[in-house]
Amino acid sequence: MAKPTPLSGFPELLPAQRYVEQQVIATLAHTFELHGFANIETRAVEPLDQLLRKGDTSKEVYVLRRLQAAEDGSASDRDKGIGLHFDLTVPFARFVLENAGKLEFPFRRYQIQKVWRGERPQEGRFREFTQADIDIVGRDTLPFHHDVEVARVMLEALGKLAHPDSIGLPGFRLQVNNRKLIQGFYAGLGVSGDGIDEVMRLVDKLDKLPADKVRELLLAEAGVSEEQADKALALATIKAVDDSFVQRVRDLGVSHELLDEGLDELATLVRACAPLATDRARIEADLSIARGLDYYTGTVFETRLDGYESLGSICSGGRYDALASDGRTTYPGVGISLGLSRLLVTLVQRGALTADRSVPSVVLVAVTDEESRADADEIATALRARAISCEVAPTAAKFGKQIRHAERRGIPYVWFRQADGTSEVKDIRSGNQVAADPATWQPPTEDLRPQVITIDEGESK
Incomplete structure (x- = not known):
């Protein structure tokens, strides 16, 4: 047999590297369970109509079919219409709907599982990778304090992963914002309707484009005035490790009821997380963070790894007031997802992380x-x-x-x-x-x- 050619985007770990991954997973699972999160595992496939609800994912879904599937229509429609899940949120939403009568709400789950995404492989991005998610889901209502709880749990988990006496990963910066804050700010500027979503989408590009380029896009594509564009960008420059950001936002001279609500929620979250922050796992209010997915309705999270900022966010999520609905009941939730493969494969491939032996034998x-x-x-x-x-x-x-x-x-x-x-x-x-x-x-x-x-x-x- 000829030497096989590796498949790009499907990383495999050597035994010592796999041990590191196992220890990280064990640390995460232990932390999540300390906070009462129950573990679930969902099937690898979902109906295509569920996977394709978001049009921007259509090119990323791997369709699943039998090699010898009949082309004359004899195969069942269900067998011809399934694909591998590209994240853990879509299958979790389906799981909640299917099992709502058997679950106790608010339902707290963690899930550490493989997902598949057909995108161009590069450092930190793979076609097969592992994610670690936590979510709290309510029935019809979900109090804001669960947003705070999810942030605290993940900050604690990241702190354990980064502690020198534990895994010893590089430091983390958990960045938080609130969609109510930024939407209320734009509304207070006089931006209305779809314009708010467009401004938010463009400002979210600040981690990839210079501010002057984003300003040009705001003027050309969002149709805002120069003053509105300048104030939107001024908001996005505000960062703080405490609640001092509140006054800085007030100093911009914009007022709106939704802005007040978002400021209050974000300040509450930052203050609640401050006691858990360390020099290797930090909390930061970053008002440039918006998250691209349109189902986020409040708190949003992104996380950067110290020294590996080129990877982008390795841990993201937020509040969504309609994770799932059966037409009668709505299930709001808040969650955050850590990209385990994005985090670990890069570190082990660069030789920054390994185990001192490749076998468990003493x-x-x-x-x-x-x-x-x-x-x-x-x-x-x-x-x-x-x-x-x-x-x-x-x-x-x-x-x-x-x-x-x-x-x-x-x-x-x-x-x-x-x-x-x-x-x-x-x-x-x-x-x-x-x-x-x-x-x-x-x-x-x-x-x-x-x-x-x-x-x-x-x-x-």
């Missing part, structure tokens, strides 16, 4: 000769019974070769059974070798499982 049990392999297996069984991961040497080679085999796999200890039935264990990093009993020997806690290490200017933590 011990390699040496084999003196093939006749004694059963004795080695017995020792390994005793160690495993005490939750110490180990493996038995694949061959009865010279002990030097068995030690080198352990070194290549990153296994820190080699176990030797003596002729008299006693045992010794050797720490091959230090060379220290001591007597040991498989029923009582215990390695240091930090050796029990691989450790995530971050690489910074040639040094590891």
Whole structure:
């Protein structure tokens, strides 16, 4: 068989890299569950009419069909009309509608799962990737304090991922805004109707275009006056790590009832998150953030990774007052989605993040000769019974070769059974070798499982 050609946009991780991903997932899941979020997993496919409700996604959906599907119409319409989900929000909305009678509202869920999106692969963007979502959904109403809660939960999770004694990821900046604030501000400027959405869409381009170019677009495409364009851009320059942004907005001389509501909500959220903020997981009110999807109705989130700003937002979401509706009941929600693959694949591919060994094994049990392999297996069984991961040497080679085999796999200890039935264990990093009993020997806690290490200017933590 010829050497296969890698598929662009479908990243695969080596064992040490996969361990990092598993640790990140475990940290996220533990944090979410501490806050009472229940885990769900939805099917990989959804009906195309659901996936294509947003026209701008039509080119990104992977359609699913059987290779031998009949072309004479004998295949069922359902089989011919399904595609792989491109995010976790669409399947979650369907899940809520299908199971509303079995769920207790407000329903709190987290979901860590693969999604597929047919876009051009580049750094941080893939065709198959993993997302981690949390959402709180209500029935007909959902109080604003849940917006605050979602922000606090994700800020806490990001703080754990960035802590040097945990995963040690680079720092995060959770940027927050409120669509009511910006819509109310534009309305107070005299922009009306569809013009508000157009101004919001254009201002959201500030992370990709210079301000003077966005100003030109506002004048040409949104049809606003020069004064309106200048004040819209002035609003977008306001950033603060506390509620001082409120007065800065007031100083622009614009008033509107919806603006007041948005200012109050955003200030409340920022103040509530401040106690959880650290130097590696920060909260920031950024009034340029709007989010492109039109179903957001209040709080909006974006997140930047320190030193990797070129990736754009790696964690986004917001408030939506109509996640789903069955015609009688509406289900409002607030949620945020962390792009795990966007975050991790970039870091591991650049060599900034890995694990100190590629296998879970703490011990390699040496084999003196093939006749004694059963004795080695017995020792390994005793160690495993005490939750110490180990493996038995694949061959009865010279002990030097068995030690080198352990070194290549990153296994820190080699176990030797003596002729008299006693045992010794050797720490091959230090060379220290001591007597040991498989029923009582215990390695240091930090050796029990691989450790995530971050690489910074040639040094590891």
